[in-house]
Amino acid sequence: MADLSMDARARHPITLPDGQVHSNTVWLKSVIDHPNIEVGDFSYYNDFEAVTDYAARIAPYLFAGAPERLRIGKFCQIANGARFVTSSADHPKRWFTTFPFAVFDNSQMPYFSEAFSVGRDTSIGHDVWIGDGAVIxxxxxxxxxxxxxxxxxxARDVPSYAVVAGNPAGTVRMRFDAEVTALLERLAWWDLRLDQIGALMPVLASADASALRAAVVRYRGDGEG
Structure with missing residues (x-):
């Protein structure tokens, strides 16, 4: 079995059979330099148009210094048009008006400062697939x-290994039963070295629960990766 050959520092990780670099797919970590966005290794984004600012493309409302952060784990797959609408895009919903007057007239900031300073993070786990045009x-x-x-x-938190769809998104099904889900969470293969992940490929590219149990014992049985 050949070792995995992926360079986490590359900008464009796909080379087509004819040797041409596929410029529409990027490792997000290599193209985003934003103080409020964290991206793990090998998480990619694909777009059908040329992009000059990937942070603005996927999280258009998140500005530097905002009270919230966007965290994306490792090995995520983010399709064309997916968007993260972070807390800075929110408007006060408990007041008699939702209009953000202070954005247009700074003298109104005393009324809005508390609401504008509150922001909870958006968090995407590891090995998450976000489909075309999805909005978080x-x-x-x-x-x-x-x-x-x-x-x-x-609009709501998504459990690990759930499949969600619709507007508002609801759980369609769980990908695996509770035992397999727990084993995958225990294995946490995304935290292993790339050579270890390569060795695990026959397991990861299968639905063999017994092989998965053996992998967990091998890599996590003693609590070490």
Missing amino acids: LPRVAVGNGAIVGARAVV
Whole structure:
């Protein structure tokens, strides 16, 4: 079995059979330099148009110095048009008006400073697939291994290894039973070295629960990776 050959520092990780670099796919960590966005290794984004600012493309409302952060784990797969609508896009909902007067007239800031200073992070786990045009709304946490369907609007937290779809997004099914889900969370393969992940490929590219149990014992049985 050949070792995995992926360079986490590359900008464009796909080379087509004819040797041409596929410029529409990027490792997000290599193209985003934003103080409020954290991205793990090998998480990619694909777009059908040329992009000059990937942070603005995927999180258009998140500004530097905002009270919230966007965290994306390792090995995530983010399709064209997916968007993270972070807390800075929110408006006061308990007041008699939702209009952000202080944005247009700074003298009104005393009324709005408390509301504008509150922001909860948006968190995407590891090995998450976010489909074409999906929208993740403020303060959502998406668990490891989840699948977010195309055009889904996610307003609530998503459990690990759930498949969600629709508007508002609801759980369609769980990808695996409770035992397998627990084993995958225990294995946490995304935290292993790349050579270890390569050795695990026959297991990861299968649905063999017994092989998964053996992998957990091998890599996590003593609490070490």
